[in-house]
Amino acid sequence: xxxxxxxxxxxxxxxxxxxxxxxxxxxxxxxxxxxxxxxxxxxxxxxxxxxxxxxxxxxxxxxxxxxxxxxxxxxxxxxxxxxxxxxxxxxxxxxxxxxxxxxxxxxxxxxxxxxxxxxxxxxxxxxxxxxxxxxxxxxxxxxxxxxxxxxxxxxxxxxxxxxxxxxxxxxxxxxxxxxxxxxxxxxxxxxxxxxxxxxxxxxxxxxxxxxxxxxxxx
Amino acid sequence: xxxxxxxxxxxxxxxxxxxxxxxxxxxxxxxxxxxxxxxxxxxxxxxxxxxxxxxxxxxxxxxxxxxxxxxxxxxxxxxxxxxxxxxxxxxxxxxxxxxxxxxxxxxxxxxxxxxxxxxxxxxxxxxxxxxxxxxxxxxxxxxxxxxxxxxxxxxxxxxxxxxxxxxxxxxxxxxxxxxxxxxxxxxxxxxxxxxxxxxxxxxxxxxxxx
Numbered sequence: 049x050x051x052x053x054x055x056x057x058x059x060x061x062x063x064x065x066x067x068x069x070x071x072x073x074x075x076x077x078x079x080x081x082x083x084x085x086x087x088x089x090x091x092x093x094x095x096x097x098x099x100x101x102x103x104x105x106x107x108x109x110x111x112x113x114x115x116x117x118x119x120x121x122x123x124x125x126x127x128x129x130x131x132x133x134x135x136x137x138x139x140x141x142x143x144x145x146x147x148x149x150x151x152x153x154x155x156x157x158x159x160x161x162x163x164x165x166x167x168x169x170x171x172x173x174x175x176x177x178x179x180x181x182x183x184x185x186x187x188x189x190x191x192x193x194x195x196x197x198x199x200x201x202x203x204x205x206x207x208x209x210x211x212x213x214x215x216x217x218x219x220x221x222x223x224x225x226x227x228x229x230x231x232x233x234x235x236x237x238x239x240x241x242x243x244x245x246x247x248x249x250x251x252x253x254x255x256x257x258x259x260x261x262x263x264x265x266x
Numbered sequence: 267x268x269x270x271x272x273x274x275x276x277x278x279x280x281x282x283x284x285x286x287x288x289x290x291x292x293x294x295x296x297x298x299x300x301x302x303x304x305x306x307x308x309x310x311x312x313x314x315x316x317x318x319x320x321x322x323x324x325x326x327x328x329x330x331x332x333x334x335x336x337x338x339x340x341x342x343x344x345x346x347x348x349x350x351x352x353x354x355x356x357x358x359x360x361x362x363x364x365x366x367x368x369x370x371x372x373x374x375x376x377x378x379x380x381x382x383x384x385x386x387x388x389x390x391x392x393x394x395x396x397x398x399x400x401x402x403x404x405x406x407x408x409x410x411x412x413x414x415x416x417x418x419x420x421x422x423x424x425x426x427x428x429x430x431x432x433x434x435x436x437x438x439x440x441x442x443x444x445x446x447x448x449x450x451x452x453x454x455x456x457x458x459x460x461x462x463x464x465x466x467x468x469x470x471x472x473x474x475x476x
Binding site for chain 2: 052064126130
């Protein structure tokens with residue numbers, strides 16, 4: 049199973065693997081917002097948590113269709129389905145590989161981009177915490193959407209339509225953590241809700257994604 | 267104990283029955299070649315045996331995790347080298363000698379080349395070398411010799427023969443002569459499904475969204 053994770057990481061970091069795409073998109077978005085709404089702290093500070101989370105979410109969405117589509121095209125998915133690893137583990141590992149190559153760089157880059165949006169210094173810690181807890185759920189839900197649309201040509205739009213509503217709870221609680229952190233309030237409640245969502249998603253979605261894959265391979 | 271027993275199998279492609287009433291058994295050391303015109307359902311039947319598709323009717327009996335499947339797509343990653351591709355599948359299937367498989371399909375000289383730089387025939391040879399590292403007894407092969415030259419077809423026949431001698435079995439769909447004189451041939455033409463008969467099981471939701 050480690051072999052599958054290693055292969056996906058190697059593929060993502062080699063030429064044409066799309067590593068860094070999410071961070072680049074995130075940077076573009078965070079750099080453009082001050083041009084759009086004006087560079088004043090009073091304008092940027094209230095919307096910074098929302099922009100950061102929406103940016104992370106959209107960057108994550110960008111590479112979702114690659115999770116299964118590439119393996120489906122070259123036949124690896126058929127072979128993985130006949131391999132001794134259960135499909136549930138395959139989906140979980142591929143979501144994990146997606147998180148390591150997409151979610152984790154976002155977590156690392158977000159504090160820097162927070163400066164661009166005049167995010168208060170005391171909220172930076174909460175930004176990291178919220179992304180660290182929330183982004184695994186984004187990758188896992190994305191793997192589910194990718195599993196549903198795997199056989200479709202140009203399935204990207206359908207994938208976004210399917211996945212975005214599922215991202216809304218994560219987005220709401222993720223931004224709430226940063227907003228409360230920025231105002232000096234107590235973010236425990238939204239953290240617990242976000243952690244609960246992520247835990248539930250990680251426990252249940254691999255099975256749903258594997259079931260969707262089985263239907264699609266038929 | 268036979269490695270594979272198929273009883274009265276009916277398979278459907280796109281909701282329409284392709285072949286029906288197919289029965290055969292495959293013992294260790296045996297090879298069976300499926301023949302028939304295009305579209306009769308050879309690929310569909312092989313996918314059913316490999317467990318990638320559900321049969322419409324009939325039974326397939328075999329030990330769990332005994333199939334190594336190879337189809338038109340070789341499952342290669344262009345960014346990985348020949349050795350990395352093969353080692354990945356060896357690890358996924360739990361062991362298997364990569365060096366030996368490379369030698370058997372004459373890929374040693376290409377071992378460090380990225381799969382993107384291989385020709386179609388070389389890719390196919392790598393796809394077939396993968397069968398060796400799976401360690402599975404039953405090979406299910408769909409047109410294994412596509413884009414192989416004469417020498418490689420011979421090498422492939424030797425590979426299959428060695429697999430059979432080692433207690434394995436092979437089920438193949440192919441149009442060309444592999445030089446495997448001992449292989450049985452099953453012509454699917456008489457099993458073509460008669461039109462107008464409803465599928466054995468209700469199509470259900472999955473079929474509607476397929």
